[in-house]
Amino acid sequence: MEVDKGKGEAxxxxxxxxxxxxxVTLKSSDGKLFEVSKEAAARLSTVxxxxxxxxxxxxxxxxxxxxxxxxxxxxxxxxxxxxxxxPSAALISSSISFNTAPFKEPEEWERKFVDRLSHDALFxxxxxxxxxxxxxxxxxxxHKISExxxxxxxxxxxxxxxxxxxxxxxxxxxxxxxxxxxFYDD
Amino acid sequence: xxxxxxxxxxxxSVMESRRNTRxxxxxxxxxxxxxxxxxxxxxxxxxxxxxxxRAICRPWRSLxxxxxxxxxxxxRHPEPLIVAQRKRDLVHxxxxxxxVIKRVPIPRxxxxxxxxxxxxxxxxxxxxxxYHDTSRSCYLIDPATKVSCRLDVNCFEDRxxxxxxxxxxxxxxxxxxxALGRVDSTGVYKVLMVSCFTYxxxxxxxxxxxxxxVNGAGGGTRWRSTASPEFLIGMDTMNRGxxxxxxxxxxxxxxxxxxxxxxxxxxxxxxxxxxxxxSIGVLSRSLS
Numbered sequence: 001m002e003v004d005k006g007k008g009e010a011x012x013x014x015x016x017x018x019x020x021x022x023x024v025t026l027k028s029s030d031g032k033l034f035e036v037s038k039e040a041a042a043r044l045s046t047v048x049x050x051x052x053x054x055x056x057x058x059x060x061x062x063x064x065x066x067x068x069x070x071x072x073x074x075x076x077x078x079x080x081x082x083x084x085x086x087p088s089a090a091l092i093s094s095s096i097s098f099n100t101a102p103f104k105e106p107e108e109w110e111r112k113f114v115d116r117l118s119h120d121a122l123f124x125x126x127x128x129x130x131x132x133x134x135x136x137x138x139x140x141x142x143h144k145i146s147e148x149x150x151x152x153x154x155x156x157x158x159x160x161x162x163x164x165x166x167x168x169x170x171x172x173x174x175x176x177x178x179x180x181x182x183f184y185d186d
Numbered sequence: 187x188x189x190x191x192x193x194x195x196x197x198x199s200v201m202e203s204r205r206n207t208r209x210x211x212x213x214x215x216x217x218x219x220x221x222x223x224x225x226x227x228x229x230x231x232x233x234x235x236x237x238x239x240r241a242i243c244r245p246w247r248s249l250x251x252x253x254x255x256x257x258x259x260x261x262r263h264p265e266p267l268i269v270a271q272r273k274r275d276l277v278h279x280x281x282x283x284x285x286v287i288k289r290v291p292i293p294r295x296x297x298x299x300x301x302x303x304x305x306x307x308x309x310x311x312x313x314x315x316x317y318h319d320t321s322r323s324c325y326l327i328d329p330a331t332k333v334s335c336r337l338d339v340n341c342f343e344d345r346x347x348x349x350x351x352x353x354x355x356x357x358x359x360x361x362x363x364x365a366l367g368r369v370d371s372t373g374v375y376k377v378l379m380v381s382c383f384t385y386x387x388x389x390x391x392x393x394x395x396x397x398x399x400v401n402g403a404g405g406g407t408r409w410r411s412t413a414s415p416e417f418l419i420g421m422d423t424m425n426r427g428x429x430x431x432x433x434x435x436x437x438x439x440x441x442x443x444x445x446x447x448x449x450x451x452x453x454x455x456x457x458x459x460x461x462x463x464x465s466i467g468v469l470s471r472s473l474s
Contacts, residue, residue, distance in 0.1 A: 123219060126223055126226075126227075127219070127220065127223060130220065130222065130223050130226070138223075138226055142223070142226040142227045142230055143230050145227045146227050146228070146230035146231050149227070149231065149235070150231075154238070154242055157239070157242055158242060158243070161218065161219060161224075161242075162218050163218065163242060163243050164243065165242075165243060166243050166244050167241070167243070172241060175240060175241045175247075176241060
């Protein structure tokens with residue numbers, strides 16, 4: 001009975017929460033549902049903020065067809081962690097006036113958050129952050145990717161970024177000569 | 187070594203946000219980051235790495251050469267850069283740790299005079315050189331685009347003529363110094379030219395001062411002569427001056443000869459030449 005009562009209370013709380021709509025439900029391209037705090041979503045994503053303000057949020061799950069479930073899970077995870085972390089002065093100012101604020105180094109938890117991701121997961125997450133207009137997450141993920149590029153040869157970078165070398169041999173030699181100094185460590 | 191002395195820092199003035207300057211369209215294909223995400227990634231990297239990455243592929247090259255990208259990159263990396271001349275006909279743009287970011291060719295015989303407002307001012311300060319016959323010259327160079335603009339510095343006579351014994355003698359300046367400044371209130375760019383004349387026979391030095399108002403597109407309009415200060419600036423080609431808040435500061439000539447000639451105790455250490463009012467002020471001995 002006790003357990004049932006507890007469940008009932010939880011049910012009640014959830015209903016209240018839904019009525020107050022303090023969360024939004026997001027649906028990934030493969031149909032999985034994720035719930036995220038409305039406040040955090042609106043604060044961290046310009047796209048979601050626009051959808052919430054414009055009333056185009058679907059209570060049964062707002063379709064985000066461009067984002068796979070793994071990436072969306074990371075997005076939601078990031079939003080929750082962000083909401084739970086004590087926002088530092090740096091983060092508050094960066095979320096308010098990011099466009100003019102200088103870049104803020106990733107915080108420790110943000111660094112850990114992206115460090116644990118696989119290569120593919122990181123690339124999917126950066127695209128999701130870009131799609132959702134999540135400036136801070138985009139910054140943190142882009143920063144991580146840029147760190148991965150350091151000390152890599154052009155060939156290695158092409159491999160990491162899945163880029164086809166569209167220069168001819170002659171053109172490449174020309175560029176290398178033009179930018180020869182950039183290949184030295186002086 | 188001399189190049190280090192000549193180094194004057196400047197920062198690229200960029201105010202626009204990277205978001206607002208974004209021009210690259212998204213083109214997604216599987217496993218390849220869209221270019222606007224690549225934009226965000228590359229903007230994190232130091233300038234030297236970016237140049238190296240131009241060899242990756244055409245889209246990356248055009249992306250990193252795009253003025254919008256360059257602006258965003260400068261906004262992200264606001265640390266001042268240093269310009270130094272360590273070789274003939276070349277100046278180096280360096281970051282504060284001394285890493286060379288860019289090599290900018292400069293016209294032959296030119297010496298780095300001043301780097302200010304994101305531009306480099308070079309001039310041929312030594313007109314006494316017998317083995318080359320072109321006269322004085324001054325260029326403004328944009329290190330970002332390597333576009334240079336030659337200022338016409340021979341459009342007027344500033345030969346100095348005096349009566350010497352029973353004849354008049356006219357002298358060309360021994361050397362000229364140039365400095366670039368901006369009038370803060372109007373945003374107009376001005377170049378100051380200090381011509382130094384030496385009368386060996388008279389054991390006397392003179393200087394003349396001219397200010398050129400530079401048009402937006404480059405190229406001068408007209409040099410205007412301006413009053414000479416009571417004190418001479420140091421007659422030294424290494425005394426290139428420092429531009430701060432619309433004024434150029436030069437070390438004053440502190441040679442015994444001048445101090446005696448002026449018969450005064452308050453010979454200044456610094457002479458400030460204002461680019462806006464074209465007035466000259468002196469800072470009295472406050473430096474030790």
